[in-house]
Amino acid sequence: MVTRLSQLFVRTLREDPAEAEVASHKLLVRAGYIRRQAAGIFAWLPLGLRVKARIEQIIREEMTAAGAQEVHFPALMPREPYQATGRWDEYGEQLFRLQDRKGGDYLLAPTHEEAFTLLVKDLYSSYKDLPLTIYQIQDKYRDEARPRAGLLRGREFTMKDAYSFDHTDAGLERSYMAQRDAYERIFQRLGLEYAIVQADAGAMGGSRSEEFLHPTPVGEDTFVRSDGGYAANVEAFTTLVPEALPIEGLPEPVVFDSPGTTTIQTLVDHSNAVLDREVTAADTLKNVVLRLTHLDGTRELVVVGIPGDRDIDDKRVEVAFAPAEVEAANEEDFAANPLLVRGYIGPWSETGPILGEDSATGIRYFLDPRVVDGTSWITGANALDKHVHGLVAGRDFTADGFVEAATVRAGDPAPDGSGPVSLARGMELGHVFQLGRKYAEALGLKVLDENGKLVTVTMGSYGIGVTRILATIAELSNDDKGLIWPEAVAPFDVHVVATGKGQEAFELAEKLVADLEGARLDVLYDDRAKVSPGVKFGDAELIGVPKLVVVGRSAADGLVELWDRRSGEREVVPVAEAVARLSA
Amino acid sequence: MVTRLSQLFVRTLREDPAEAEVASHKLLVRAGYIRRQAAGIFAWLPLGLRVKARIEQIIREEMTAAGAQEVHFPALMPREPYQATGRWDEYGEQLFRLQDRKGGDYLLAPTHEEAFTLLVKDLYSSYKDLPLTIYQIQDKYRDEARPRAGLLRGREFTMKDAYSFDHTDAGLERSYMAQRDAYERIFQRLGLEYAIVQADAGAMGGSRSEEFLHPTPVGEDTFVRSDGGYAANVEAFTTLVPEALPIEGLPEPVVFDSPGTTTIQTLVDHSNAVLDREVTAADTLKNVVLRLTHLDGTRELVVVGIPGDRDIDDKRVEVAFAPAEVEAANEEDFAANPLLVRGYIGPWSETGPILGEDSATGIRYFLDPRVVDGTSWITGANALDKHVHGLVAGRDFTADGFVEAATVRAGDPAPDGSGPVSLARGMELGHVFQLGRKYAEALGLKVLDENGKLVTVTMGSYGIGVTRILATIAELSNDDKGLIWPEAVAPFDVHVVATGKGQEAFELAEKLVADLEGARLDVLYDDRAKVSPGVKFGDAELIGVPKLVVVGRSAADGLVELWDRRSGEREVVPVAEAVARLSA
Incomplete structure (x- = not known):
């Protein structure tokens, strides 16, 4: 085919569009690939549609090669299946909701786990029908609070989402690996370097979960990797927990005056001045007050204790407490809890435990996994201008649980013992995920097994953002004059x-x-x-x-x-x- | 490619789905092509998706051959462009409306005239850029009051919609013919017999408008055609207006008693009994009271006078008064207008004119085009138990306008003089339409012409319902054992x-x-x-x-x-x- 530029529906622009921040957004608009319709919503011009079609074709070919079959669901879906799994509410403001003329509730689907589960339930009933992997390439919707970066975080986006169905865990593992292999081939054909990193599986209720990230300094995701082969995104990184230490023989806690030392830095300086040993931030225990909003709308204050040389990592703490929402406690929260002495908060006080379910406040207390029994800390004594040193975990205070909420640092040991990790940035290309039985359980998807017994099906979920991939390639393939497409996807x-x-x-x-x-x-x-x-x-x-x-x-x-x-x-x-x- | 049925994601059903009324719906579900998600909303299984892809491919090839370029708009569109053309309101309950998290108004687009117009305005500014025809194949939404017949009248459906842009009327005619020719090739390749019939252009504000109908007794549309080549759907059929007759010398109107004769049939019987000539229904003038609801919400009663041997055709009267909505007048309306004597309504009374803007009631009076000056009628005298005969149009009563509201009958003369028409039924396959300057005017799409003068662009709109075509083929291609696809679209x-x-x-x-x-x-x-x-x-x-x-x-x-x-x-x-x- 020959397309004459004199006839092509395109107009190139010399100026960057005012609202564009990133290179892909600027160039795709300037070169006449896309045009904005509303915040995070774009129309596709002939050039853009050609690139999109080429990416979709590569994905289709590899899905077919992996034995996956294409289906297609509507974007407009009824509320009921999403209600059954709780996601109608869980999605919160991210979900576009609407009513039809009869008052029936509908949504614009941000993802289709429920629909796929119900479709398989409708068609299949025996283990002989499995394994099955079905997929669609479909336009999805998510009402982002701040749509930005053009196609990288839009409110409408095209996804390839695949779902696998097996009746055994071994089957799921095989289906998962088939999709994972297909993803490797897809990104190789697209000319996109990738790292496969462990991802958090918690919020979706599954088990194994990996992301394909393109390592690049402009990436919006952070991940860690060790020379020994470990790789995970920061949300999924787990702390290599040190051995507990003997408690016996450790000195008793000593309260000391510490006027005006409400930060870790001033506490370290003051401790070095008044205590007869060298103190660093790592010797202090920082207690951070957070407000959780649970799914049912109830609110709860919790305190998280982490070594003073680290901070709370917003993404990690969000995952740690999911599905509850996490915010910093505010003035009102402190006013309602006068037993918490700001700047001097600690789990212990001279009058008894302050934090923990059975304490004076009843506020649940969570600890960083590094705070093992037998470690001794300098921390607030929960009284104005007073700290305590020699406070021993497992003797003077205990936690209601441990959370992975602290920042990850280069040099931290990988949890699999493969050595210290370094930090890198990446752009998400795809996600493969063992959902397990969560959706099948909620929606009653069972099949008869070899022995005629009803068993719940186990599922995998596999996603690639088509429009996101397109933007990622544009983001990586350009110079100051414009775009430079890889041959595989050039218009x-x-x-x-x-x-x-x-x-x-x-x-x-x-x-x-x-x-x-x-x-x-x-x-x-x-x-x-x-x-x-x-x-x-x-x-x-x-x-x-x-x-x-x-x-x-x-x-x-x-x-x-x-x-x-x-x-x-x-x-x-x-x-x-x-x-x-x-x-x- | 070989697809093994043992692996194919399909399950055939022996029983028709309970909600299915038509053959295509029953068979597409039973053979495992589609599955219902909600009323009028379907998921596509691999078999269905294959047929759909083949139809789309044929359409794409013919669009490319006709010089049309593919673009793609989101289904989720902001309110503003639809507000500017008035369609945000005009669509009424047919439109799925929603708000985003910031309270911004959005809709699921049932059609994209506004968006295409604005996109061309954004990119182009000169007559040299024209002609241009762009199209998309896209999922559309319409909140039908009674979704039915499976894919034939769904609430989500896939359309190919094309729009042409020209700066002259001659250019529009060429663009229109190019699409019309492409449609002929598409339907020929799909193996679908078709008739091209004139369609009403009024409501959309355009001029030339034609529908492609497949003639079949199970079709839901009625159209008329003459042996001389005339073809139109009933909404677009226009009456061949007879010549006016001389009024001079016609006898004066005579009121006669007609107790209990409130129907045409009783009036004819009574007239034959009391008048000294043979009377048929065609000699009587039937006056029908209608209630219009205008776009701005105001209501108006009107009366339509048609020959007594015809009825009001719901579709024709709807088009005649569009964009107002038409209903029969109700008890309340009659109660509010005591001057109208039910069963005896007429434009004239012994005390003066009753209907028409300057009459006693002020109610506007519309006439069938056959009621030309000089014709003489038997009709109500607008007094209880009294009719009048010898009431002459143009002498004793006049209309505020003429409307094409009466039923069309086999044998009626075609308006182009090509002989009597016959009636047939058909299924709509496509629609080509000269929109003219309505949208360009409303949205300010102008280009500089050869003389450097700004001129408003003129547009055409061309639609094929992809999923509707698929269902139509299924509806026409089956026997009692199942589907029989034409080779061009078989899965x-x-x-x-x-x-x-x-x-x-x-x-x-x-x-x-x-x-x-x-x-x-x-x-x-x-x-x-x-x-x-x-x-x-x-x-x-x-x-x-x-x-x-x-x-x-x-x-x-x-x-x-x-x-x-x-x-x-x-x-x-x-x-x-x-x-x-x-x-x-």
Whole structure:
């Protein structure tokens, strides 16, 4: 196919759109791939649709190769299945909800676990029907609080979501690996480097969960990895718990005056001045008051104790307490709990325990896993201007539970013993996930097994954001002049630019594009008369087809210029050679 | 590609689904093509998705051949553009409306005229950019009051909607014809017989408008056609207006007693008894009181006078008064207008005019176009138990306007003089439509013309319901055993059924499907062990791939059976001949 630029529905822009912050958003709008319709909602122009179709085609081919079958669900779904699993409420404001003319509740589906589960329940009833993996490529909706970064975090987005169904855990593992392998092939074909990192599985109720991340300094996700092969995103990182220490023989806690030392730094300075040993932030126990909002709307204050040389990590603490929502406690919370002495909060006081379910406040107390029994801490004595040192975990205070809420640092030991981790940033490309039996349980999906016994099906969920992948590639494949698509997803195979005032260049270009079309290439032909070479080259660089041919001055000699958009190299060759090399 | 039925995600049903009324709905569910999610909302199983993809592919090819370019809009659209054209309100309860978390108003688009208009305004500014035709294949939403007939009238449906943009009327005519020609090719390739009929253009504000209808007794639309080539749907049919007659010398109106004659039939009987001439219903003027609800919510009573041998046609009267809504007047309306004497209503009374803007009631009076000046009528005298005869149009009463509200009958003359029309039923396949400048005007889409003058763009709109076409084909292509797809859209090219207890048939079938795959055919292979031939044949007939091969008893001799699903013919041939004939 030859598409003539004079006919193509496109307009390139010189200026970045005002609302765009990231490179992919700026360039996809400027080069005429997408146009904004509302916050986080875009229309697709012919160029954009071509790239999207190529990505979808690669995904479809690999899904088919992995034995997955395509189905399609509507975006508009009734409330009932989502009510049955609790997600109608859990999604909170992220969900677009609406009513039909009869007052029935509907939603725009952000994901379709329930629908797939019910469909399989409707069709299948025996282990003989399994394993089954079905998928769709479909437009989804999520009412983001702050849609941003163009397609990277939109309110409408295209996803490939696949779901596997097995009647045994071993079967799930096989189905999971088949999708995981397919993902590797997809990202390899898309030319996207990736790391597979452990992800948190908690909130979705499943077990094994891995993300495919593209390592890049501009990534919005942080992950850790060790030289020994461990990799996890920060939410999934777990602390290598030290051995407990002997408590016997440890000195008793001693309260000391510490006026005006309401921060870790002032506490360390003051301790070094008044105690007869060297104190660092790691010797102190920081107690952070948080407010949880549970699913049923009830609120609860909790306190988390972490070593003073670390902070609370917002994402980790969110996962740790999910599905409850986590916020910092506010003035009102402190006013309602006068037993908590701000700046001097600790689990212990001279009059007895202050934190913990059986304490004076009744406030639940959670500890970082590093605070093992037998460790001794400097922390607040829960009295104005007073701290305590020699406070021993397991003797003077205990926790209601342990949480992975503290920041992860380079050098922290990987939990599998594979050595210290380093931190890196990445962009999420995909997610594979063993859901287990949560949805099948909630919606009653059972099959008869080999022994004629009803067993609950176990499921996997596998997602790739198609539009997100497109934006990720754009984000990674550009220079200051515009986009530079990998060949596998470029909107055209070749972009031919005819320049010059005479007819010769245009005549040769016509012959060239006909030959390229004959070689089954998709060709964009800039046939515009009365447009300067500078504008044509600028548009070509912005649009970003990686292989270009310029037909200009040397056309009379039957010569054209091969132009590699990525390297910038140009090479003059006879037109026949250009055809041969481009169609090789 | 070979798809094994043992692996295919499908389950066939013996019973019709309870909610299904029409053949396409019953069979598409029973054969495992679609599954209901909510009223008028369906999920697509692999079989259904394959047929849908084939239809879409044909449409895409013909759109490309016609020079149309593909774009894609979101289903979720902001209110503003629809507000600007008035359609946010005009759509009434048909529109799914919702709010985002910030309270912004959105809708699920039932059609995208506004969005396309604004996109072109955003990109283009000169006549040199035109003509342009862009289209999308996209999921649309309409909150039907009574979703029914499966995919034929769903609340979610897939449409191909194209829009053309020109700066001259001649350009619009060319763009319109290009789409119209493409539609003819599409329906020819789909094997769908069609009639192109004039359609009403009024409500959408445009000019030329034609529908593609498939003539079939089960169609839900009625249309008329003459042997001379005229074709129109009933809403668009216009009356061939007779010449006015001389008024001079006609006898004066005479009031006569007519107790208890409140229907046309009793009036005709009574008139024949008391008047000295033969009277038929066609001599009487029937006056029907209607209540209009205008867009701004105001209500108005109007009276429509039609010859007594016809009735008001609901669809025609709706179009005639659009965008106002039309209902029959109710008790309350009559109570509020005591000057209207029920059963005896007429435009005239012995005390003066009763109907018309300057009359005693002030109620506007509309006439059927056949009631030309000089025609003489028997009608109500607007007094209890009294009618009048010899009431002459243009002398004794006049109308505020003429409306096409009366039923159309076989034998009525076509408006173009091409002879009497007959009535037929059809299913709508597509619609081509000259929108004109309505949307460009409302949304300010102008371009500079050849003289540097800003001119408003003129548009066309062209729609095909993809899912509706699929259902239409299913509705037309079936027998009592199941579906029978035309080859162009069948989910597979060939369906191979292996039967028998030995391995021979399965071994030969494996070889056959490999050969068919080598010939680039899409093959469905029923490889199921332990399933009886009867069940396999039944499933094959239900699924409806038109070309089948049965590999069974004669497999040992290298023979297979070619089975034509449509004719039912079976023919035993050597396996090599089967491959040759199927891949021809």
